[in-house]
Amino acid sequence: AQSVTQLDSQVPVFEEAPVELRCNYSSSVSVYLFWYVQYPNQGLQLLLKYLSGSTLVKGINGFEAEFNKSQTSFHLRKPSVHISDTAEYFCAVSDRSGFQKLVFGTGTRLLVSP
Amino acid sequence: GAVVSQHPSWVICKSGTSVKIECRSLDFQATTMFWYRQFPKQSLMLMATSNEGSKATYEQGVEKDKFLINHASLTLSTLTVTSAHPEDSSFYICSASERRGADTQYFGPGTRLTVL
Numbered sequence: 001a002q003s004v005t006q007l008d009s010q011v012p013v014f015e016e017a018p019v020e021l022r023c024n025y026s027s028s029v030s031v032y033l034f035w036y037v038q039y040p041n042q043g044l045q046l047l048l049k050y051l052s053g054s055t056l057v058k059g060i061n062g063f064e065a066e067f068n069k070s071q072t073s074f075h076l077r078k079p080s081v082h083i084s085d086t087a088e089y090f091c092a093v094s095d096r097s098g099f100q101k102l103v104f105g106t107g108t109r110l111l112v113s114p
Numbered sequence: 115g116a117v118v119s120q121h122p123s124w125v126i127c128k129s130g131t132s133v134k135i136e137c138r139s140l141d142f143q144a145t146t147m148f149w150y151r152q153f154p155k156q157s158l159m160l161m162a163t164s165n166e167g168s169k170a171t172y173e174q175g176v177e178k179d180k181f182l183i184n185h186a187s188l189t190l191s192t193l194t195v196t197s198a199h200p201e202d203s204s205f206y207i208c209s210a211s212e213r214r215g216a217d218t219q220y221f222g223p224g225t226r227l228t229v230l
Contacts, residue, residue, distance in 0.1 A: 032217050043120075043207050043221040044158075051217055090157065094217075101148070102209075102219060104157045 002027040002093045004105035012111045015083055021076040021108045023065075023091030032100065033074040034092040035065055038107075044090065050074065061085070086112045117141055118210050120222035127198055128230055135193045135225045137208030143188035144210035148219060149181075152205040164191055198229045 003026045013019045025031065032051050036044040048059025055067040065076045074091060088107045094100040117140040127133050137147060146165050150158040162178075164170035164185035172178045180202075182194040191210075195202055205226050209219035 034218075036221070041205075041224070041226065043118075043223040044209075045221070046218065049218065100211075100217065101160055101163060102158075103160075106157045 002031060002095060002103045004091050004093055004103055006091055006105035006108050008108050009106065010109045010111060012113065013081055015112055015114050016080050018079050019077065019081050019085075019110065021089050021091075021110065023074045023076065023105060025072050025074065025091070025093045027072075027093060027095070029095050029097075031093040031095055033065075033067060034094070034102070035059065035063070035074070035076050036090045036092060036104075037061075038088045038090065040087075047076070047089075081110070081112050083112050083114065085110055116220040118144075118208065118220045118222040120206075120208055120225050122225060123223060124226040124228075126228045126230065129199050130197055132194055132196045133198055133227060135195075135206055135208075135227075137191045137193070137210070137222050139189045139210045139220070142210075142212050142220075144191070145188065145213045146211045147185055147191040148209045148211075149183060149191075149193050150207045150209070152207060152224075154205075158207060161193075195227065198227070200229045203227055203229045 005024045034049045035047040048057045050057045050067045058064045090107045091105040092102045094102050119138045121136045149161045152158045161176045162170045162172045170183035185191040207224040209221045
């Protein structure tokens with residue numbers, strides 16, 4: 001079984017500042033890793049995913065994440081945030097077999113202020 | 115590409131009635147569809163996994179007789195909340211993948227259910 005921990009429930013940041021949203025996972029098997037963004041009253045949009053290969057993954061809207069196997073982390077970063085980045089961000093893992101069910105973290109609310 | 119729609123986007127019903135939510139993959143064939151439930155300010159919890167033409171697999175603690183899932187075609191899955199009660203009020207989100215074991219799920223916009 002897998003589990004995902006997002007330690008920060010809320011991250012306030014000023015516009016144009018850098019941000020890092022933390023994600024740690026636990027699994028006894030190899031996993032795929034994902035970051036999703038959810039705007040109010042909407043479904044989830046895939047930001048980026050790590051399947052294999054390069055540990056630095058670039059996604060949409062200027063976000064990137066780095067897979068660190070030794071630290072079992074997959075932190076999300078953006079060098080300069082915009083007001084429009086205000087949303088809920090979910091880290092998720094799935095195993096590499098079967099139906100690959102997603103296990104989500106509890107989410108981090110990114111609040112960007114001017 | 116890879117667009118998933120849900121209908122309705124929101125629904126209000128009386129306690130004791132049944133509500134059906136549709137999930138459609140618009141531009142791809144979805145062999146596998148997932149149904150999630152999200153409580154306010156909480157994460158998504160997987161309710162069930164369905165494959166086209168077969169019975170859904172429910173997660174532990176999810177009542178299969180209360181949450182009926184049908185995946186009759188490669189583009190449509192339905193979730194019926196039977197005899198709804200106020201505690202069933204939630205945000206229901208579906209996702210779809212193109213094949214069993216596909217690495218990416220595409221999410222619908224969600225359905226807000228309010229049971230009075």
